[in-house]
Amino acid sequence: MTKLVGRILTWVLIVGWLSFALGPYVWMFLTSVKPKSEIYSLPFHYFPKHWTFASYHALFTSTPFIQYVFHSLIVAAFTALCTLLLAIPAGFSFSRHRFRGKGIALAMLISSQFFPSILLILGIFPLMKEFGLINHLTGLIVIYTAFVTPFTIWLIKGFFDGIPREIDEAAMIDGCNQFQVIRHVLLPLLSSGIVAASAYIVIFSWNEFLFALTFASNSNVMTIPVGLDNFIGNFNINWGILTAGGVVSAIPILIFFLVVQRRLISGLTTGAVKS
Amino acid sequence: MKAFNLGKKSIFLATIAFSSFTLLGSIGLTQNSAFAQTKKEVSKPVTVTYWYWLDDPSQNTTQELINKFNATHPGVHVVGRLIPSSNFQQTLINAAASGSLPDTSRFHDWWVGQFATNKLLAPLDSYRQHWAFNKDIAQRYWNTGKTGTNSPIYMIPNEYITFYLYYNKAMFSQAHLTPPKTFQQFQTDAIKLTNPAKHRYGFAMRGGSGGQDQWFAFMLAGGAEMVNNQGNVVINSTKAVSINQWYINLFEKYKVAPPSAVTDSYAQLLADFENGTVAMFAHHIGSYSLLKQALGNKLGVIPLPQSNPKHPATLGSMNGNVIFNSSTNKAADWTWISWLSSPAAINILDRSVNAQLPVLTSVAKEPYFQNQLAWKIAIDEESYATDWPPLPGVGAVSGHVWQQSMDQALLGQVSSKQMVDTIATALQQSN
Amino acid sequence: MSLPNLSYLKNQTRKNKFGPIWYIIPSTIVVAGVIGYPVIHAVILSFYNYNPLSSSLTFVGIANYVNIFGDSVFHQAILHSVIWTLGVVFFQLIFGLIGAVILNQSFKGRSVVRGLVLIPWATPSVLAALIWMWILDDNYGVLNHLLTQVGLSSLAQAWFSQSVTALPSLMLIDLWQGIPFFAVMLLAAMQSISGDLVEAAKLDGANAFRTFWSIKFPIILPTVLITTMLRIIWTASYADLILIVTQGGPGYASLTIPADAYFTAYSDLNYGGATAMAVVQAVVLFIVVIWYLRLISKQGILEQ
Numbered sequence A: 001m002t003k004l005v006g007r008i009l010t011w012v013l014i015v016g017w018l019s020f021a022l023g024p025y026v027w028m029f030l031t032s033v034k035p036k037s038e039i040y041s042l043p044f045h046y047f048p049k050h051w052t053f054a055s056y057h058a059l060f061t062s063t064p065f066i067q068y069v070f071h072s073l074i075v076a077a078f079t080a081l082c083t084l085l086l087a088i089p090a091g092f093s094f095s096r097h098r099f100r101g102k103g104i105a106l107a108m109l110i111s112s113q114f115f116p117s118i119l120l121i122l123g124i125f126p127l128m129k130e131f132g133l134i135n136h137l138t139g140l141i142v143i144y145t146a147f148v149t150p151f152t153i154w155l156i157k158g159f160f161d162g163i164p165r166e167i168d169e170a171a172m173i174d175g176c177n178q179f180q181v182i183r184h185v186l187l188p189l190l191s192s193g194i195v196a197a198s199a200y201i202v203i204f205s206w207n208e209f210l211f212a213l214t215f216a217s218n219s220n221v222m223t224i225p226v227g228l229d230n231f232i233g234n235f236n237i238n239w240g241i242l243t244a245g246g247v248v249s250a251i252p253i254l255i256f257f258l259v260v261q262r263r264l265i266s267g268l269t270t271g272a273v274k275s
Numbered sequence B: 001m002k003a004f005n006l007g008k009k010s011i012f013l014a015t016i017a018f019s020s021f022t023l024l025g026s027i028g029l030t031q032n033s034a035f036a037q038t039k040k041e042v043s044k045p046v047t048v049t050y051w052y053w054l055d056d057p058s059q060n061t062t063q064e065l066i067n068k069f070n071a072t073h074p075g076v077h078v079v080g081r082l083i084p085s086s087n088f089q090q091t092l093i094n095a096a097a098s099g100s101l102p103d104t105s106r107f108h109d110w111w112v113g114q115f116a117t118n119k120l121l122a123p124l125d126s127y128r129q130h131w132a133f134n135k136d137i138a139q140r141y142w143n144t145g146k147t148g149t150n151s152p153i154y155m156i157p158n159e160y161i162t163f164y165l166y167y168n169k170a171m172f173s174q175a176h177l178t179p180p181k182t183f184q185q186f187q188t189d190a191i192k193l194t195n196p197a198k199h200r201y202g203f204a205m206r207g208g209s210g211g212q213d214q215w216f217a218f219m220l221a222g223g224a225e226m227v228n229n230q231g232n233v234v235i236n237s238t239k240a241v242s243i244n245q246w247y248i249n250l251f252e253k254y255k256v257a258p259p260s261a262v263t264d265s266y267a268q269l270l271a272d273f274e275n276g277t278v279a280m281f282a283h284h285i286g287s288y289s290l291l292k293q294a295l296g297n298k299l300g301v302i303p304l305p306q307s308n309p310k311h312p313a314t315l316g317s318m319n320g321n322v323i324f325n326s327s328t329n330k331a332a333d334w335t336w337i338s339w340l341s342s343p344a345a346i347n348i349l350d351r352s353v354n355a356q357l358p359v360l361t362s363v364a365k366e367p368y369f370q371n372q373l374a375w376k377i378a379i380d381e382e383s384y385a386t387d388w389p390p391l392p393g394v395g396a397v398s399g400h401v402w403q404q405s406m407d408q409a410l411l412g413q414v415s416s417k418q419m420v421d422t423i424a425t426a427l428q429q430s431n
Numbered sequence C: 001m002s003l004p005n006l007s008y009l010k011n012q013t014r015k016n017k018f019g020p021i022w023y024i025i026p027s028t029i030v031v032a033g034v035i036g037y038p039v040i041h042a043v044i045l046s047f048y049n050y051n052p053l054s055s056s057l058t059f060v061g062i063a064n065y066v067n068i069f070g071d072s073v074f075h076q077a078i079l080h081s082v083i084w085t086l087g088v089v090f091f092q093l094i095f096g097l098i099g100a101v102i103l104n105q106s107f108k109g110r111s112v113v114r115g116l117v118l119i120p121w122a123t124p125s126v127l128a129a130l131i132w133m134w135i136l137d138d139n140y141g142v143l144n145h146l147l148t149q150v151g152l153s154s155l156a157q158a159w160f161s162q163s164v165t166a167l168p169s170l171m172l173i174d175l176w177q178g179i180p181f182f183a184v185m186l187l188a189a190m191q192s193i194s195g196d197l198v199e200a201a202k203l204d205g206a207n208a209f210r211t212f213w214s215i216k217f218p219i220i221l222p223t224v225l226i227t228t229m230l231r232i233i234w235t236a237s238y239a240d241l242i243l244i245v246t247q248g249g250p251g252y253a254s255l256t257i258p259a260d261a262y263f264t265a266y267s268d269l270n271y272g273g274a275t276a277m278a279v280v281q282a283v284v285l286f287i288v289v290i291w292y293l294r295l296i297s298k299q300g301i302l303e304q
Helices: A002-032 A054-062 A065-096 A102-111 A117-130 A137-161 A165-173 A178-207 A210-215 A224-229 A239-265 A270-274 B002-043 B061-072 B085-097 B109-117 B125-129 B139-145 B169-174 B183-193 B212-221 B238-252 B266-275 B285-298 B330-340 B343-349 B373-384 B394-410 B416-428 C002-017 C020-045 C063-069 C072-104 C110-116 C125-135 C142-149 C163-191 C195-203 C208-237 C240-245 C257-266 C271-298
Strands: B046-052 B076-082 B104-108 B156-162 B164-168 B201-203 B278-283 B299-303 B314-323 C048-050 C057-059
Touching (some): A002 A239, A002 C072, A002 C110, A002 C125, A002 C163, A054 A065, A054 A239, A065 A137, A065 A224, A065 C020, A102 A137, A102 C020, A102 C271, A117 A210, A117 B085, A117 C020, A117 C257, A117 C271, A137 A178, A137 A210, A137 C020, A137 C163, A137 C208, A178 A239, A178 C163, A210 A224, A224 A239, A224 C125, A239 C110, A239 C125, B046 B085, B046 B330, B061 B330, B061 B343, B076 B330, B085 B109, B085 C257, B104 B109, B104 B330, B109 B139, B109 B314, B109 B394, B139 B156, B139 B314, B156 B285, B156 B330, B156 B343, B156 B373, B164 B285, B164 B373, B169 B183, B169 B285, B169 B299, B183 B238, B183 B278, B212 B238, B212 B278, B212 B314, B212 B394, B238 B394, B285 B299, B285 B373, B314 B330, B314 B373, B330 B343, B394 B416, B394 C257, C020 C048, C020 C271, C063 C271, C072 C163, C072 C208, C072 C257, C072 C271, C125 C142, C125 C163, C125 C240, C163 C240, C208 C257, C208 C271, C240 C257, C257 C271
Parallel strands (some): B046 B104, B201 B278
Antiparallel strands (some): B156 B314, B164 B278, B164 B299, C048 C057
16 A cells, blocks of 8 residues: 555656656657747737647758857767766775875865856967867867866766775775776776766756857857857847747757666675675 | 655666767767867867847847858858847946956947946057948947047947937827927826826836936936036036936826836837827837837837927937957957948848848938838938947946836936936046 | 784784885876876965966065955855855755655655756756856846745745845755755765665664664764765865856845956956965865864874
């Protein structure tokens, strides 16, 4: 009986959550298939009277939006790769090693995030100019990596903390060196944490607007957020294309989650640890 | 365990494959562009960089103009960069502080004060003297590019707007009203057209971002001045306080604007007016093609109502183009920005969805502009339109000071006097 | 037990030539190289009178700090920042925790649900802001429409246009965007809980709530604390939504420190004053972080 109640409660919560999370996207989708005259019209109606996919057609044929998606994908993939390469060893060390000034080092690392990024633009400009990174995707990858690394180190340190030390100690006794311990013992246990951290990294670079606007606003390197913002004019917002772009840009992220979320399930199982 | 490892490995391999693919792809892109660069250098045209925003993003008229210019001017190659309009000023400031300004840019008249005071803009007088269409642009338009009576001209006029009033003909005829000519009629009509229970309001007031233009237009039409003949800030004069109070009352006392007017911005106003939620909407020619499309025959246009119709006034505002001092090829820059204000370009721009009023007298006289009522009214208003003063403080006022103090006044948190005092103080800042 | 531990220690010493420093150096170089200079640059500018359009710099000592602390608008911004940050993070944590528990159950279509609920997180700010502006719009908004249909028309209102509702409405948008972050992080932490522990507790007769509270929660606690702290830092500096939707209005009703700093820097061209505001916020956050590190090291969460 309690089990049944629990099931029902779970589903009520799931449905409630889904409607809150997806409601705005449903609205966005419905807007993208409405003809312009229906987008804000009274009396209120949810569904378009005349469905039209003209906005999607325009998005793909008359704007380089697909290129923007491609740029965003490159930036997100490389930022994730670079960040994880930097943050996993650091997170391991902060979790496992004892050394002087560890607390301060952690605090200093994170203090780089204390400033609103808009006030850091002027300080980053010389660096970007010096290395010729303006209007290069590499420039964005470098900036994003630097910005997400502190958070990622903290997150990964937290996940390492959650793995009992006895496990690496046992492996060390078996003759593994530290790299082998990380590579063969801890990383598999950490896979759900790494996936969670990559989700954070990918989404950060997917959404980031300010640096992209400042350092990569030529259309040959433009990413999605700036591309979307360019559909908003001074005297006219191109609602159809804007919402169509919003729907389209959610698809790669959704696919990404559907693919990697298996990792979230298959993280640590007792069986794996024992063998 | 084994299956698990296999899965991991394949994901790892897939990541490597994807990364190398994208890396190769981006190298390919770079090589292509490098190749394109060398090819261009053979004929050695001067490259001119140009930043712009779009009023209506559904059509990139500016890019079309750039293409046309590049096709007809072999010596100069213009490279445009579209920047979202709401981030334009911020992007310019960052670029100025970092020495990364473009050669040329589209520009609002209210930025001229800030940028010219800090010696970032190149004077255009010497180029202008030898320009074929110099006399075709009225002197008062050229003056919008000045920072004072004796200052050089820093901006070449391109598109002008004047504030007039749109009204919904159907709503007016239903209420048996005629469009207003005076402030008093405007207020009476607005009250009669308002019925909150039915979501009907007389006037689309803009308290949110960008609303300073609408407000200033009404202040001018009421007889207030921002700066007097001696150059002193007088926006907090007794007269200005009372007109401002009248404007506040429309919302606070007579409630002729929707409750959301305090933060409503252009998008909400447009929706309200297109839907027949509000009957009157003060704007300019920039929204005409959009509204005509949405409202058809119901769309009416009249000059902005006046407190004293014998001495009419309204707000005018200039969009032009500038050359930055840091540019090394100013002659080529001028070729480009002056071409933008030549009949060839103006005729394309001002007949597009991104149209505003043509600054060339010869073009404004053409039947296309004279035979459409909205254009005619807007062009006629030019004779008595006043622009934002060229004070550096205008940047702060239009950036946030006006909006914050207007909101507070509409919500009854500060008085009309306090509001205009705050604005006057900000205008007098020298930054 | 003592024998293996000894050999572990020996092992450690042998490997010590590859000490902790080598694990940390690469990331530190990247972070310090890219963000270190801009942060120091901003801190230094807070002692100068600096207009980004002119290249002139005048040293003014602590004048910028004196000015902002004497500015009643900045006082309001501090208050709003506190409400905004703590309010948003608190609710995100609560709902994220519930969400993680739900996603950790086994039910049909779980993998699809896990993907779908994360979408709000991956929405660019400008889009999130515009969608919610229309959902909460006074005249055309879905929310007011729904309220009217269920007979609560008295609750329908201009959400962003009143001093009382503006900031909470913005917080709702950020809540929408931020819940998935907590849900994913906490779910990942929960995945590392051994099934044996839970089974054992169930055999002892503990109910689901007890099992969660006494078995699972202590294990995910480090992640809870870390994500909460990271989110506080992130939320405190996040002003995109506010700048797009209300620009801090109506009046100053939704003006937070970063929004105030933005207008001070880019409209008033008082860059020194803006950086001083950011420094004040950074100092407060730094104290919070130090306090937090002490707290967890006292409780032994950091050093297991």
